[in-house]
Amino acid sequence: MTKILNPIEKSRSQNNIPSRHTLSSAQKTIALFIFFSGLGLTMLFFFTYSSLTKIDSDSISYSTLLTSLSTGGYSQFYSDKKLLRSKIATMLSSPQNETEETYATNIALYLFPDLLPDSNFEKIVAVEQWAPLESAIEKKPRSHEARLLFDEMKSNIWNYENPKMDRSGLSLYASETLKIYHELSAP
Amino acid sequence: MKTDLKNLITAFKERGSFLFPSLIVIVFSGLISALIWLALGPNSSPAFYPPDKTKTSFLYAATYPANEKFQKELVQLKNRGSLSEKDELEIQSSLLASTDFLDIPPALLWCLLFQESRLNHLEGIDSENSALGLGQFSQFSFFEINHQQSRYRPTNINLIISMFGRDVRPIAAKRKDILSPSSYYSIPTAVVSSAIYLNNRYHQLTQILIKRGIEYHPDLLWLFSAMAYNKGTRSVLTLWNNVQKQNGSERFKLLVNNYEYFRKTTSDSLLLTQSLKRIWDETKARSYSRELAIHTRNISSCALSPLYQTTRTLAEVAP
Known part of the structure; x- marks a missing residue:
């Protein structure tokens, strides 16, 4: 039975060019190799990128806020704080795990206490003892009045977490919050 | 009804020698069982809901320290000369005045001070410790007493005025003037300030529960x-x-x-x-x-x- 070739195949056959069917097995191997390597690299990039994004997004919480305050000024600080607020609100509404919940709760306690659920006993203290002081400092930053408010806020937080000022110091979240408002209230 | 009762009495008279004592035995054994159950049952632990919540001495000892070990330690402190009789009396009189004014259980404040400093009002005077004196006050405890009393109960300031005749604030750990009523190393000042600080913690916690309706x-x-x-x-x-x-x-x-x-x-x-x-x-x-x-x-x-x-x-x- 004579094999019917299409004009291209016929031309290949006449010019002793290897048939496309002969090449395809080698090409397939190479293609598969490229495909899986590409897939592997894509996955590697994706996971690396997402973890980097996560670290970056976590660090926005405090260090970025502090950096944005010293480099980008108030507008950058308020914009980053707003971003952080929406991120914490999402985390609190559907935490992925207990670590994330603890993280979000701690940041909310010191920066966005209104986001905490009413069932949280700490909410009342935060809403009364430092949230109004933070708002007042943000309204009149870098003033003598802001520094007086900061001193009151600092006292409230130390008395709340570690009244004896012992070796444990403050929690990471409390001390980072104080760093931010210390910077913001510096006359 | 009367007939029924008469019949019953007659029945008792006829079978009285057996039925009546039996009933008494049943009733008494029931009562005794109930009493034993109440005394030794699972709810005999000190769970309490006294109706009068203004009484704060329900749980606390009238004399303190209540624990024998602490009693022995107190005797040792006195024998060693670490606690003089004069200081002990001054602590006790200031403590009773403060606790009476602020409605704090005296045993609790005494034990708290004992726990904090073993009643040494000069604790930490020569050190760079962050917590000092009888109630181990830090700079932020002082800040609260000196600047934030408006947030708490007005009775706190009334106590200071009642004790010293005037507002002696700002209070600080004054090493060079330990007898000054503004020095935390002075016993009445330390006791009053510590009582106020404790009272503020109580106020903070109770307010949270009251707001939550608990x-x-x-x-x-x-x-x-x-x-x-x-x-x-x-x-x-x-x-x-x-x-x-x-x-x-x-x-x-x-x-x-x-x-x-x-x-x-x-x-x-x-x-x-x-x-x-x-x-x-x-x-x-x-x-x-x-x-x-x-x-x-x-x-x-x-x-x-x-x-x-x-x-x-x-x-x-x-x-």
Whole structure:
């Protein structure tokens, strides 16, 4: 039975060019190799990128806020704080795990206490003892009045977490919050 | 009706020698069983909901320290000369005046000061420690007393004026003028300031419960206030959050109303560590939970009436 070739195949056959069917097995191997390597690299990039994004997004919480305050000024600080607020609100509404919940709760306690659920006993203290002081400092930053408010806020937080000022110091979240408002209230 | 009664009496008369004594035996045995059940039953633990919540001496000992070990230690302190009779009397008179004014259980304040400094009003005077004097005050405790009293009860300022005849604030740890009424090294000043600071912790905790509409027993809230005095209100509230989350609202209500449940909860090192891990890293949380449990046990065994102290609790307590 004579094999019917299409004009291209016929031309290949006449010019002793290897048939496309002969090449395809080698090409397939190479293609598969490229495909899986590409897939592997894509996955590697994706996971690396997402973890980097996560670290970056976590660090926005405090260090970025502090950096944005010293480099980008108030507008950058308020914009980053707003971003952080929406991120914490999402985390609190559907935490992925207990670590994330603890993280979000701690940041909310010191920066966005209104986001905490009413069932949280700490909410009342935060809403009364430092949230109004933070708002007042943000309204009149870098003033003598802001520094007086900061001193009151600092006292409230130390008395709340570690009244004896012992070796444990403050929690990471409390001390980072104080760093931010210390910077913001510096006359 | 009368006929029925007559018939019954007749029946008693006929079979009286057997039926009547039998009934008496049944009724009495029932009563005795009920009494034994009440005395030894599972609810014999000191769970209490006294109707009069203004009485704060329900749980606390009239004489203190209530624990024999602390009594011995107090005698040793006096024998060694670490606590003079004059200082002890001055502490006691200032303490009674302050606790009466602020409605604090005297045993609790005495035991708290004993726990903090072994009643040494000059504790830390030659050191660079952050916590000083009788009630181990830090710069932020002073700040609260000197600048933030408007947030708390007006009785605090009235106490200062009543004790010293004027407002002696600002109070500070004045090393060079220890007898000044503004110095925390002066005994009446230290006792009054510590009582106010403790009262503020109580006010803070009770306000939270009142706002949430949760009933509590004042005696237990004073114990929580002593915990907050030593380790901060946050440690107490984190524990409350954890108990409520894990065990539900009913169990939480039990925690602020039932001494036995309070004792079990505050001696559960796993629960305490788990709660404090929400604030600090694991190492700090473990160390803090151990300190908090020991502090609470010591305060309880020193201040509570022996009626509420089991032999086991006493044996566990090491001053």
